[in-house]
Amino acid sequence: MSPAPELAAVAVDDRPRTRDAVHSIEAGLVLYQLTRPGGQVGYSYRIVETPDRQHALVVGADLGVFVWPQREVGVFLLPRLGWRGRFDFGLQFEVAMRAGLLHSVPASEAYSVDESGRVERHVSGGYTFADFGPALGVGWAIRELGLIPFVRAGVVWIAPVFDQFMLRFDVTVGAEVMLP
Amino acid sequence: MNAYRSAALLAVFLCSAAVPGCVADFQPGDEHFFVEHEGASMPVWVTGNWRSNRILLHVHGGPGTTNGIYFQKESYARLADEFGIAYWEQRASGTSLGHHRGILTVEQYVEDLDRVVTVLEHRYPDAEFVLMGHSWGGFLTASYLLDPVRQARFRGWIVQDGAIDVSCARLNLARDFVLERGVPGAAEFYASRWICDPVTNENNQIEIHLQHSLYVRAAGGYDVRPERVLSGDETNELLFASQFDLIGVTQNAPLPIRDYYGRNLIPELSAVTIPSLVLWGTHDIITHHSQAMEVFDGLGASRRRIVLFEDSGHNPWAEQPEAFHEAVASFLREEVWP
Numbered sequence: 271m272s273p274a275p276e277l278a279a280v281a282v283d284d285r286p287r288t289r290d291a292v293h294s295i296e297a298g299l300v301l302y303q304l305t306r307p308g309g310q311v312g313y314s315y316r317i318v319e320t321p322d323r324q325h326a327l328v329v330g331a332d333l334g335v336f337v338w339p340q341r342e343v344g345v346f347l348l349p350r351l352g353w354r355g356r357f358d359f360g361l362q363f364e365v366a367m368r369a370g371l372l373h374s375v376p377a378s379e380a381y382s383v384d385e386s387g388r389v390e391r392h393v394s395g396g397y398t399f400a401d402f403g404p405a406l407g408v409g410w411a412i413r414e415l416g417l418i419p420f421v422r423a424g425v426v427w428i429a430p431v432f433d434q435f436m437l438r439f440d441v442t443v444g445a446e447v448m449l450p
Numbered sequence: 451m452n453a454y455r456s457a458a459l460l461a462v463f464l465c466s467a468a469v470p471g472c473v474a475d476f477q478p479g480d481e482h483f484f485v486e487h488e489g490a491s492m493p494v495w496v497t498g499n500w501r502s503n504r505i506l507l508h509v510h511g512g513p514g515t516t517n518g519i520y521f522q523k524e525s526y527a528r529l530a531d532e533f534g535i536a537y538w539e540q541r542a543s544g545t546s547l548g549h550h551r552g553i554l555t556v557e558q559y560v561e562d563l564d565r566v567v568t569v570l571e572h573r574y575p576d577a578e579f580v581l582m583g584h585s586w587g588g589f590l591t592a593s594y595l596l597d598p599v600r601q602a603r604f605r606g607w608i609v610q611d612g613a614i615d616v617s618c619a620r621l622n623l624a625r626d627f628v629l630e631r632g633v634p635g636a637a638e639f640y641a642s643r644w645i646c647d648p649v650t651n652e653n654n655q656i657e658i659h660l661q662h663s664l665y666v667r668a669a670g671g672y673d674v675r676p677e678r679v680l681s682g683d684e685t686n687e688l689l690f691a692s693q694f695d696l697i698g699v700t701q702n703a704p705l706p707i708r709d710y711y712g713r714n715l716i717p718e719l720s721a722v723t724i725p726s727l728v729l730w731g732t733h734d735i736i737t738h739h740s741q742a743m744e745v746f747d748g749l750g751a752s753r754r755r756i757v758l759f760e761d762s763g764h765n766p767w768a769e770q771p772e773a774f775h776e777a778v779a780s781f782l783r784e785e786v787w788p
Contacts (some may be wrong), residue, residue, distance in 0.1 A: 275516045295508060303571045304689075304690060305689075305690050305691065308567045338693075339476070339478060339693075340482040340493075340495075340693060341493065341545055341693055342545075342547070374547060376491045376493070376547060377482050378482045378483050378484055378493070379484070380483065380484040380485070380486050381483060381484070381485050381486065381572070381573075382485070382486045382487060382565075383485075383487070383568045383569060387568055389568060389569055389572040392486075394484060394486060394491055396547075397491075397547055397548065397549055399549075414574065422651045430543075430549050431547070431548070431549075432490075432542035432546075432548050432549070432550065433549075433550055433551045
């Protein structure tokens with residue numbers, strides 16, 4: 271007769287999923303240069319965090335698009351690395367450095383003229399620029415929903431724009447969803 | 451499940467919250483396109499009464515600024531009621547797109563302008579055009595019109611406070627003005643950095659013209675009342691509700707264009723024979739007002755006018771908009787399209 275198995279002590283973590291997840295996705299409305307509307311989706315991964323999970327080093331990337339009517343359609347991919355800190359009651363702060371690419375396409379019909387003076391109408395292929403800069407954010411974790419609405423504001427430098435670094439501002443309003 | 455439900459709600463919210471694009475300066479019926487040439491995509495905004503088939507091709511100053519500073523003013527708005535205006539954003543200026551400047555030359559800008567004219571003629575085959583340039587745009591349009599074949603594509607020329615004479619003799623007048631006014635720091639700047647030989651025209655303006663222009667501005671050599679040129683409301687519109695880009699302007703201007711500084715086109719203006727209008731603010735120091743009469747006298751055109759604005763500096767279109775409008779509109783009605 272074998273001895274009765276001992277009951278193992280199992281730690282039950284009853285904290286909301288919001289605090290457990292290391293992966294998250296997000297979506298937001300973008301105001302590029304504050305006036306050019308667009309949208310973006312993103313992914314984040316907490317690669318290192320403190321035992322109490324209040325501080326984390328987070329990597330991620332955002333993919334977005336904005337429209338400047340008649341002037342420009344921009345598509346950007348911005349990988350980021352940053353810190354996120356969260357209070358127990360839900361308030362969250364973040365700071366991140368972003369570096370990626372912006373592809374800008376003229377948003378109207380384009381013409382070129384060949385050497386013989388013939389006019390050709392075409393769709394412009396646009397220009398790809400390096401795109402980098404910091405962002406600051408603030409959010410609030412709604413644990414019951416597993417959702418963190420946030421606002422981020424940042425600056426990016428785009429280069430080379432005729433051999434210059436061109437300054438742009440961006441504001442994103444959105445929400446992060448912690449994945450199970 | 452909460453996470454998935456939240457994600458779905460978020461997606462619905464974002465899709466329903468489409469924010470319409472808002473560019474206040476585009477009016478119904480306006481047209482917009484790009485001219486692409488040698489690595490640059492240059493916007494052209496055609497506004498106003500272009501269906502009249504009487505179109506002003508506007509060439510902004512700088513080099514490297516934008517048309518954004520002009521269109522808001524009563525002077526241009528009233529012109530647009532009667533005529534079409536095609537605002538061309540030049541290479542490496544305003545909202546034009548491109549990666550590299552390459553070596554910027556007057557010749558390159560003349561070539562760009564030629565392409566823009568060709569596209570305009572293609573899009574508006576029944577239209578007639580008048581070329582209109584301000585400041586650096588005055589130099590560029592004059593350079594263009596010196597070729598008689600190109601000149602024949604226009605019915606008239608309007609030059610306002612044009613940098614027609616950028617020789618050192620003329621540039622030194624602005625330097626002397628600043629020194630007379632005793633602007634702090636200017637004496638050291640002009641003593642240590644300013645090179646502009648009035649005999650040989652050897653100069654280093656490409657390196658120092660921005661600082662020079664700031665000293666001229668500080669000395670009051672741009673405008674009689676600067677607040678008339680760009681108000682707070684207009685700045686806000688340019689930043690938040692416009693197709694133009696003030697940040698681009700501050701980054702770019704003035705551009706380092708070779709074969710520009712040190713030149714004087716006045717002796718060549720006899721080649722310009724189309725109806726011409728010369729406009730100048732009598733307080734303009736940066737494109738010194740002393741050249742106004744010389745430009746007028748040098749023209750080869752038999753139909754020519756000059757209007758001097760006594761209460762304006764470099765930007766009479768902003769400081770005296772009514773008088774400016776009257777000068778341009780009457781010239782167009784009486785000399786170009788009688």
